[in-house]
Amino acid sequence: MAGEARVPGQGAGSGAPWAVCIGESMAALLPDAPGPLDGVESFAVSAGGAESNVACALRALGVPSAWVSRVGADGFGRRLVGEVTRHGVDTSGVAVDAARPTGLYLKETGGSARAGDLGTGRSRLHYYRAGSAASAMSAATLREPAVARLVDGARLVHLTGITPALSETCLEMVRALLEAPRGDRLVSFDLNWRPVLWRDRDAGVLREFVNAADVALLGADEAELAFGTGDPAELRELFPGPATIVVKDAERVVTALTADGAVSEPALTVDVVEPTGAGDAFAAGYLAGTLHGYDQRRRLRMGHLAAASALVAHGDVGELGDLTTAELLDASEEQWRATRISADGTVIGAVRT
Template identity: 85%
Template sequence: MVTPWAVCVGESMAALLPDVPGPLDGVESFAVSAGGAESNVACALRALGVPSAWISRVGDDGFGRRLVGEVTARGVDTSGVAVDPLRPTGLYLKETGGSTRDGDLGTGRSKLHYYRAGSAASAMSAATLRDPAVERLVDGARLVHLTGITPALSETCLDMVRALLDAPRGQRLVSFDLNLRPVLWRDRDAGVLREFVNAADVALLGADEAEIAFGTGDPAKLRALFPGPTTIVVKDAERVVTALTAKGAVSEPALTVDVVEPTGAGDAFAAGYLAGTLHGFDERRRLRLGHLAAASALVAQGDVGELGDLSRLADADAGGSAGAAEDDGQWSAATVAALLDAPEEQWRATRISADGIAFGGLR
């Protein structure tokens, strides 16, 4: 078994996806799938050529077995997922816009309805980290990825996140995606999020959620507020993402995308950026890979897009020939490599849809 480079820790849930768009009272049937920020990132990282693992807890029920099965089928190591004999697997329903019925969310928009109180994952704790399978995964990882969702689930989950951030790291990086869920923090102290963001090596923040949580979404102000991370990545409302490091700030605009369904794009961006980090890309190419991963999710029906294994591009950042990569479909390594290194005006002119990538004659 390949030792995972990246380990993602947190709850994932069974997902019920409607067969038609519109308000849920008009939906006759649902397809069953799986979803959750941390497992989404693990799956997207694996698709990008990064061996990954997911650590969590599920119920001893059909939803839990299906969830673990789907994540495993995507090549993610699930040996660190425990089965809880007493608590159920969490569940959410997705509502999508695009119908003509009253109360429709609007085309391209979606809303998630959660049923996760008392779930198996909410029983994760610092003791979870002492499980031999979990200990093996964390000790061998080059990156541990966390989000602001997990510490909001319970006091024991908060203790686990704090333990992971406080543990000696050696060469291991810890990334923390704010992923603010105000409803989960309604009766809890969200002030700990400041501590967790500042304790990470890589912090990923949406400008809108940072404004709510910390009073500012301005990248420079957030950098001053959080001196701890080596890198702070801020996704702002103008569709530009800025990475701030000790060397300064690098910004890259998002691509034009014909959105099919928006859920999962933020997780995909995180996976793309982190994959670029682990592959040794420079800051600009990390941001662009994040944008491309997000775009691949935006034009897919599910939470994880089909960007493909880009591990062959890792040498391009060290002076190799990106164009030498084999062409393997609409998200070919050659096309993606060309986009990662494209002049700014060509990058901005790129358009992505469910049919593929339109970029200077590349398809």
């Protein structure tokens, strides 16, 4: 497109990225204190967005990854790309749009004594993304040389239900990716239900997209709202297409359903700081386990551990450290249930202290 430039990308390890995450990320303003925004004095600038969160977490889990998107020719766009690049993610597929701005959101966190507080451990995001640079992505984006190189060489392409809600051209891009020949490449689709984004659009297309994926990730609560059920068995019947459907039941249990049956794994006990980014981290952990060839139980545990790292962090991407060691992935059921993750990064219980 006219008026755009390509961002010099940083390679994510040796060779082509294994995973390519495609979608919008935004500048994020994080409050300096909890409570309603009318009482916040200052904000720290960060970056956030489902697809770049997954790309960063994948890289931390040893999976070379790339992020494909568009940002504005502004300071937020430069900062966003720089931050994702510093996580070791390949950003050669990010374009700069001279005519449209980088999207922006503000985070509101609970935990103050002021009127209107959300409550401790809860948060709310306020989006300013209409007409953003990323909303101009389209099927033509996939034909750009840098993007085509990344997608053609990937073992996994990760998408979410946020992207097709941004614009008709973004919807066309997602459909093109799901309809394209895949060969050995997997496509994962995380529902990421955002009712505000679909308010004036036909959300029925999400049924088509979930069913066209190889790996579908669904929160039980969001699936209930979007499809009328959060029950794993009913969702498996509703969506026969994916080889694997992963149903996340919040803090309780996650179930993976395949042709071989269902495997469930309980969530860890976590001293939650705030929940934003945990779903993206779980997706990254599960997908990393998939790419590493782990069995379903290990994949689910890797997802839980990655999610725990986000739950004890203030930003969208947590510090994974050594949480995903074989000691924890292969722990007995009793040890797993006794494990507790806290903000200081320690694991308390029968596994490790």
